Amino acid sequence: MKNNQIIITINSIEDREKYQKLGITKFAYPLADFCVGMPNVFSYAEVSEDGYLFVNRILDNEGIDKLKDILDKVKCKGIIFDDLGVLELVKDKKMEKILFLSHFNTNKESIRIYLEYVDSVIVSSDITYEEIKLINEEFKGKLTLFTLGYVSGMYSRRLLVDNYSKFHHLKKENPIEIIENDVKFLVYENDYGTIFYHKPIFNGLELMNLDAQYYFINSAFLASDDIINLLNNTYQKEFDRGFLDKETIYKLKGE
Numbered sequence: 001m002k003n004n005q006i007i008i009t010i011n012s013i014e015d016r017e018k019y020q021k022l023g024i025t026k027f028a029y030p031l032a033d034f035c036v037g038m039p040n041v042f043s044y045a046e047v048s049e050d051g052y053l054f055v056n057r058i059l060d061n062e063g064i065d066k067l068k069d070i071l072d073k074v075k076c077k078g079i080i081f082d083d084l085g086v087l088e089l090v091k092d093k094k095m096e097k098i099l100f101l102s103h104f105n106t107n108k109e110s111i112r113i114y115l116e117y118v119d120s121v122i123v124s125s126d127i128t129y130e131e132i133k134l135i136n137e138e139f140k141g142k143l144t145l146f147t148l149g150y151v152s153g154m155y156s157r158r159l160l161v162d163n164y165s166k167f168h169h170l171k172k173e174n175p176i177e178i179i180e181n182d183v184k185f186l187v188y189e190n191d192y193g194t195i196f197y198h199k200p201i202f203n204g205l206e207l208m209n210l211d212a213q214y215y216f217i218n219s220a221f222l223a224s225d226d227i228i229n230l231l232n233n234t235y236q237k238e239f240d241r242g243f244l245d246k247e248t249i250y251k252l253k254g255e
Contacts, residue, residue, distance in 0.1 A: 002208050003231070007080070007098075007144070008217040009054055011040040015224045022231060026214070028054040028080055034067060036155060037188055037195030038220050039175075044074040053079040055086065056100065057192050058157065064089065080122075080216075087117050098122060098144055098214075102152050106131075108138050120144045120213050125151055125202060129244040136210050145207045148230060149218030150197035151242060153185060160194040161187055175221070186221060197221070203230060203239040 003023035010016060010027050019027070029047045030038035034055040047053060053076055059067065068089050071079075078096025079086070090097050097118040105111050106124045114121050122144045123132055136143050165172040175188035177199070184199035201222065208215050219227055229235040 002215065005213070006147070006215050006217055007052060008227070009038070009149075009219045011219055011222075011224070013046070015219070018224045018228065022228065025050075026052065026077075028052040030054045030056075030220075031070070033192075034059075034063070036190060036193045037152060037197065038190075039188065040220075044070045047074060047076050049075045050077050052077055052096070052098070053081075055079060055081040055083070057083070058155075059083045059085055078119075091117070096120070100216075102155075108135055111135065111139065111143070115139065115142060122146055122216055125204060125242050125244075126248060127243060128247055129206065132207065132244075133210055136212055141211060141213050143212050144214040144216050145204070145210065145212045146202070147204050147207050147215040147217055148227070149201060149222060150186060150199070150220055151202045151218075152195050153198045154196040155193060157193040159189050159191075161189040188221075198240070198242075200238045200240045202242045203235075204242065204244060205230065206244070 004025055006024045007026040007028055008019060008024060009030055016027055029042040029051050030040065031053050032041040032043050034057050035041055036057050053074065055067065057063065064085055067086065071089055071093060076095060078098060079090060080098045080100050082100055098120045099114050099118045100122040103124055103126055105121050106127050111121050120142055123135060123146065125146045132145065161174050161176060162172060175186050178185050178187055186197040186199050188195050217227065226235065
């Protein structure tokens with residue numbers, strides 16, 4: 001039973017009690033003004049002392065200064081972040097540091113370098129199960145594996161949903177589902193940018209067979225009951241295994 005090694009983003013404080021019944025004890029709070037693609041966010045005052053701040057927005061100077069002020073006040077267990085500028089803010093903080101670069105941590109060498117600065121790295125879900133397994137064995141319990149949830153396919157700091165609606169004189173829908181070349185996306189924007197999530201949800205619960213430090217679940221746009229059903233293997237809706245069984249290595253044609 002590895003549920004006590006799961007870190008899950010939460011959509012509400014009430015969700016905690018449901019997950020705790022499954023033995024999940026580690027919760028990440030999407031931090032207000034510091035997240036994109038997260039429909040439910042929390043002030044730093046709502047973060048529990050045993051919780052993790054979740055920060056996935058690319059920050060400007062103003063954002064860095066504001067986060068610095070929050071980090072001087074908040075009491076929490078750790079932080080999960082994307083922007084490398086955050087490294088300078090947390091280097092002397094007594095908190096667990098987990099780096100989440102959605103599509104970049106795909107190889108041993110980059111992960112080895114990042115682990116000199118952080119406590120754990122979330123491995124990209126863009127590689128196969130066997131590749132993840134080999135990388136995980138190299139670092140023996142220092143990695144976090146993206147296990148479940150919608151996977152971001154693209155992040156833009158532009159307000160693409162708003163611009164699209166205005167250009168086509170349409171009533172704005174947010175989130176909105178689009179289909180391009182038979183590929184489905186769930187698109188959501190806030191004041192800080194737009195996220196394209198690939199649909200259906202990624203189910204990599206098989207990765208919990210590997211001996212990692214943590215297993216990360218992104219609950220954005222998922223009901224807690226759906227997550228619980230997935231964990232209990234009783235989920236009846238469509239899901240996706242991403243690249244776990246599919247290599248993304250292509251040989252270019254020669255001249």
